[in-house]
Structures are given as structure tokens and as C-alpha cells.
Amino acid sequence: MTTATTTLLSSSCSFALLRSRPTIIRRYVIPTTTHDHPLRFSSPNRPGLVCREPYYKCRAAITGDLLRDVGATAAVLVGAYGLVRSFDSLTKRNIIQQSLSRKLVHIMSGLLFVVSWPIFSTSMEARYFASFVPLVNCVRLIVHGLSLVKDEGLIKSVTREGKPEELLKGPLYYVLMLMLCAVVFWRESPIGVVSLGMMCAGDGFADIIGRRFGSMKIFYNPKKSWAGSISMFISGFLISSGMLYYYSVLGYFELDWVSTMGRVALVCLVATVVESLPTTHLIDDNISVPLSSMLAAYLSFGY
């Protein structure tokens, strides 16, 4: 192969494969194992980038990423469907109440969604593949919420009173927030992970514990209790910290744990106070909790 041909191949294939050491971008690390190389640039036609590999290897890497993302999307879609179906079956068999089923779906679906992100590739498009799962669920909620199609199982496991139009409120806002965090923050910032930790675990446990042990109400909101809000703070803190630990073990974040604990506690406090306010009739908790968490996390983490 002539030097000219090699140069042509090199410039036409436009990304750098860094195999030997991890790429540190600001404060997070992209893992660089053989299967998880940092293909940040997934199009060979993207200008300005250097490829030090033969063209066919770059193509193979792109195809590998694409297959991995398609496979991951299919697996998460099946997981989401299976989760809702499982809770429907538990509710039908009177093993758990509808209200508990709804809150367990609320806690588990978002958290499992965040836990699944590392199975997607490191390509630029991976976040959009992941977001396809809440998008499909968003369409499903709209179709069933407008009663265009009937699915008693879905309604039973995710609504409070069993009315289809309820799907167009809390559950719809919930999947939109999952989509927003995946697209905007993905695995690159703790903001999305912590905000979803607060919306899923924090808000979910506030309801479960508050309904059972919430006899002592908060003085400015008779619908919310100290037990509910304290549970929200503790569960949100533990789950968000656990998620950050999971992502740091996998090499996505490099965190100083002493300051991180303080920052997570601050976000949890803000989200807990926002959730306790008597504003549920104005703005749904599935909007106010994640948005306030995003703002607090942005101000405390700064990225």
C-alpha cells in the first residue's frame, strides 16, 4: 500500500481510537477496554478528526456500536414492558394493592433505566437509542390515555384511580423526564443521575412511607407528612449516592466523595422541600422534583 493510499484512508476514516489509556474529559473517565473504546466520533465523514486505523476497522467499530445500541434498546424495551406486566399480574392476583404497584413501578422503572445506560455503546448516538425507550412509552401512554387503545393492565399498574386520562399526567411527565435526562445529561454529568434518583426513589418512598406512617402532618401542608418527607430525603440520598458510586466504579465519574456527599445532600434537601410544598394542584411532583433537583445539582456540581 502506498503512502498516498494510507494517508487517504487515514483521513477518510475520521476518528481516533485510543486504546491504551482512559480518556479523561473534565471530571469523568470513558472506559477504554477493547469493547468499550471511546468512539466519540461515529461518522467516518466527520471532518477534522484523525484516524490511525485502517478504514475497515473503523467501519467494524461503528457497526459494532450500532449493533450494541440496537440490542441494548431492544433489551430495555422488553424490560420496561415486562416490569409493567409483572406488576399488573401482582395487582390482578391481589398480591399488592394498585397504589403500591403504581409507586413500585414509579421507583423501579426509572432507576432500572438509569442502571441500564452503561450497556449502551460509547458512541455519540447511544443516548438517543436509550431515549427511544421512554419515547416508546410516551407514545404508549398517549395512545392509552386518549383511549385510542385499551390496556387494562397498563392502567391498573400505573394509575391511581384506574382512569385512562391519568396516564396523560404523572406517568407521562415521568417518562418525559427520563427522556430529558438521558438526552441532556446522559452518563456525562451527575445531574441527571441525581435528579432521577430524587424523582424515582425519593418521591416514591415519600408516598409509600407517608401513607403508612404519616400521621404527623407538615404544618404548611396537611397532605404531606414528616415521615414521608424524611423518607424522601433519606431514600433519595442513599439511592442517588449509590447510583453515583455505580457510575464511578464503571469509570464514568471521578468524584471526591466528601464533597459529593454534601452536594447530594443539598440536592435532596431542595427536592424534599419542593415536594412538601402545597403546590401539587399547580405543578405535578414528577415535574417539580426533577426540575428543582436539576437546578440544585447544576448549582452544586457545576457540570
Ligand SMILES: Nc1ccn([C@@H]2O[C@H](COP(=O)(O)OP(=O)(O)OP(=O)(O)O)[C@@H](O)[C@H]2O)c(=O)n1
Ligand atoms: N412528603 C410526603 C409525600 C407524600 N405523602 C403521602 O403520600 C400521599 C401521596 O402523595 P403525593 O404522591 O404527593 O400525592 P399525589 O400527587 O396526590 O399523588 P400521586 O403522586 O400518587 O399522584 C399523600 O397523600 C400522603 O399521604 C406524605 O405523607 N408525605
Ligand SMILES: C/C(=C\CO)CCC[C@H](C)CCC[C@H](C)CCCC(C)C
Ligand atoms: C407510575 C409511573 C409514574 C407515576 O408517577 C411510572 C410509569 C412508568 C412507565 C409506564 C414505564 C416506563 C419505562 C421506562 C421508560 C423504562 C424502564 C426500563 C427498565 C429496564 C425496566
